Amino acid sequence: MTRDHTRAEPGATERRITGASIRLDGVAKRYRGQEKPAVERLDLDIEAGEIVAFVGPSGCGKTTTLKMINRLIEPTEGRILIGDRDVTDENPDRLRQSIGYVIQSGGLFPHWTVAKNVGAIPRVLGWDRARITERTEHLLDLVGLDPDTYANRLPKDMSGGQQQRVGVARALAADPPVLLMDEPFGAVDPITRVRLQDSLLGIQQELGKTIVVVTHDFEEATKLGDRVLILSEGGHIEQYAPPAEILANPASPFVAEFIGSGATLAQLTLTRVRDVEHEPVVTASVGEDAHAVLERARARGHDRIVAVDARGRPRAWPTLAEVATKPQISDYIDGRLPVVGEASTLNDALDTMLAASQGGVLVTDGRGRVRGSLRIDTVMAVIRSYTAEVRAEDDEPSYVSHTEGSADDGRRSS
Amino acid sequence: MDLWQYVRGREETLLFLTYQHASLAFQTVLVGSIVALAVAVAVYRLPVVSSLTLTGSRVALTIPSLALLALLIVPFGLGVTPSFLMLAFFAAMPVIGNAVVGLRSVSPAVVEAARGIGLARWRILAFVELPIAWPVILSGIRVSTQMIVGVAAIVAYVLGPGLGSLIFNGLSRLGGTNSVEMALTGTILIVAVALVFDALLVLLGRLTISKGLR
Numbered sequence: 001m002t003r004d005h006t007r008a009e010p011g012a013t014e015r016r017i018t019g020a021s022i023r024l025d026g027v028a029k030r031y032r033g034q035e036k037p038a039v040e041r042l043d044l045d046i047e048a049g050e051i052v053a054f055v056g057p058s059g060c061g062k063t064t065t066l067k068m069i070n071r072l073i074e075p076t077e078g079r080i081l082i083g084d085r086d087v088t089d090e091n092p093d094r095l096r097q098s099i100g101y102v103i104q105s106g107g108l109f110p111h112w113t114v115a116k117n118v119g120a121i122p123r124v125l126g127w128d129r130a131r132i133t134e135r136t137e138h139l140l141d142l143v144g145l146d147p148d149t150y151a152n153r154l155p156k157d158m159s160g161g162q163q164q165r166v167g168v169a170r171a172l173a174a175d176p177p178v179l180l181m182d183e184p185f186g187a188v189d190p191i192t193r194v195r196l197q198d199s200l201l202g203i204q205q206e207l208g209k210t211i212v213v214v215t216h217d218f219e220e221a222t223k224l225g226d227r228v229l230i231l232s233e234g235g236h237i238e239q240y241a242p243p244a245e246i247l248a249n250p251a252s253p254f255v256a257e258f259i260g261s262g263a264t265l266a267q268l269t270l271t272r273v274r275d276v277e278h279e280p281v282v283t284a285s286v287g288e289d290a291h292a293v294l295e296r297a298r299a300r301g302h303d304r305i306v307a308v309d310a311r312g313r314p315r316a317w318p319t320l321a322e323v324a325t326k327p328q329i330s331d332y333i334d335g336r337l338p339v340v341g342e343a344s345t346l347n348d349a350l351d352t353m354l355a356a357s358q359g360g361v362l363v364t365d366g367r368g369r370v371r372g373s374l375r376i377d378t379v380m381a382v383i384r385s386y387t388a389e390v391r392a393e394d395d396e397p398s399y400v401s402h403t404e405g406s407a408d409d410g411r412r413s414s
Numbered sequence: 415m416d417l418w419q420y421v422r423g424r425e426e427t428l429l430f431l432t433y434q435h436a437s438l439a440f441q442t443v444l445v446g447s448i449v450a451l452a453v454a455v456a457v458y459r460l461p462v463v464s465s466l467t468l469t470g471s472r473v474a475l476t477i478p479s480l481a482l483l484a485l486l487i488v489p490f491g492l493g494v495t496p497s498f499l500m501l502a503f504f505a506a507m508p509v510i511g512n513a514v515v516g517l518r519s520v521s522p523a524v525v526e527a528a529r530g531i532g533l534a535r536w537r538i539l540a541f542v543e544l545p546i547a548w549p550v551i552l553s554g555i556r557v558s559t560q561m562i563v564g565v566a567a568i569v570a571y572v573l574g575p576g577l578g579s580l581i582f583n584g585l586s587r588l589g590g591t592n593s594v595e596m597a598l599t600g601t602i603l604i605v606a607v608a609l610v611f612d613a614l615l616v617l618l619g620r621l622t623i624s625k626g627l628r
Contacts, residue, residue, distance in 0.1 A: 070530065072526070072529060072530055093532050093533070093534045094532065095532070096529070096530060096531060096532030097531070097532030098532075099532075100531075101527070101530030101531050103523060103526060103527050103530065104523070105523065106527075107523045107524055107526065107527025107528075107530075108524075108527070109524060109527075109528070109542055109546075110524070110546065110624075110626045110627060111545050111546055111624035111626045111627050112624070112626065113626075120531060120533070121531055121532060121533075124532070124533065124537065154624075154625055154626035155626060156626055167527070170531065171531065180530075
């Protein structure tokens, strides 16, 4: 088990990076008639292929800073560089066509189908129809929506999470090196949010874009960000570092207060599902003979099997007794199936487990294919090892080392 | 009173007057709507000017049509020109109101997303804002059409075209042969024109309003 947050597992080093670096050089935004600037001279370097999360209390200028990167808000002073290109004076529409942009709830065009939404910028760029169709199908697949089912849907016929996925697909349509996201998962329920976050991490793993995410949720920032930028009022940088470092060494009292929660919980947020051991699962396709599946499962000593669809995505996670009640593997879809992505945090996994009855979660890869399962015991073992470490570092006396009569009763009430 | 007897033998004249009336209403609503859209597009992004325009368009509707017609005779004389101008003016008013309201009610998130992905200002207007506002604009055009088909009868006072002449001739000779039949025929035909136009506009809505907006 590694506790290293950086994505240094095999394969990560060979990952193709298609993103571009972003540099903000002394960027400031002042509004007329306001004494204090919204953002005061901010310098920031974002490396190509990284996810950076901007986080801070409301009014700290995180959204303003984000919108200055694609010049939805024109900076009052300073320069913006994407890759080696100084974009400060570029035509703003052309600039934005080369930067993906995702807002809360997706911001889809309600009068257009999903396919037309995704193809909006390729159409402006004059791509031919065949290429747009191909690109749209590829992107819908990438964000986890079946093109045959969803390409001709209208936004109002989709859930908030699905709309958000289409929003991401639309932003990626012209293959921009940079993706900006303004509180993208703020308006969806917690379970959908975890799935969307996992999906985004999977996409990032696959595409290697540079992604900037604005969020007000520090936990989300630590989950998504390779680096987290903590801002305080006026766009003042409090700390800009990988999440593990921020948790270990908060740069200022502001940061310490902002990140709040205890070290153990934070560690659960830093540890990814892929960093801990998974149990293998027995999978079976819909329509397979139940008998053969049962035998296969028993031979490997499993008490559950995973019913998967043609793409290997889990549909249900029945016990062997449940499987035995039908002659074939049913096409039943469990709407409350506990699933987390490999990029999910243990915190997400624990949340999902506690809400489900199976005593564990299924682990899926970026495309939603099942990879294994994670049991609640495994997570508990991780928590125990952390608490043990935290105790060891503590200089508090333990039960054993306690000197009789030295207990400080006053501390209990504090 | 025998309507059929009055109509029989006059079919051609009645058909011609009906056509004239419908044509006048169609053209004035078309011109009025285009002008209204242009005005709405010019003002909808300026909050103060927008509400002034809205108020203005409502106040303008309270001008008596006859008074406006009388004023227009001074520079333009009798006939088609003052009739056309008066009707186009009134046709524009409900459309201006609805177009301003429709364009302003497009969700700011959608417009921001459109800007954010790099759609130029004119594309946002043409492909995002106007289509989303279109159901509201179209209902303004329906109101306007109903009103204009009715009001168009008045232009007979300045010797304008259409079915109004039947009504005014009939009323001026009240008591004479066929006078009531004449006025009644004009009225019924006007109502018929209004109903046909409304049905056509409903059909237009079916064909042009995205299912995503219903």
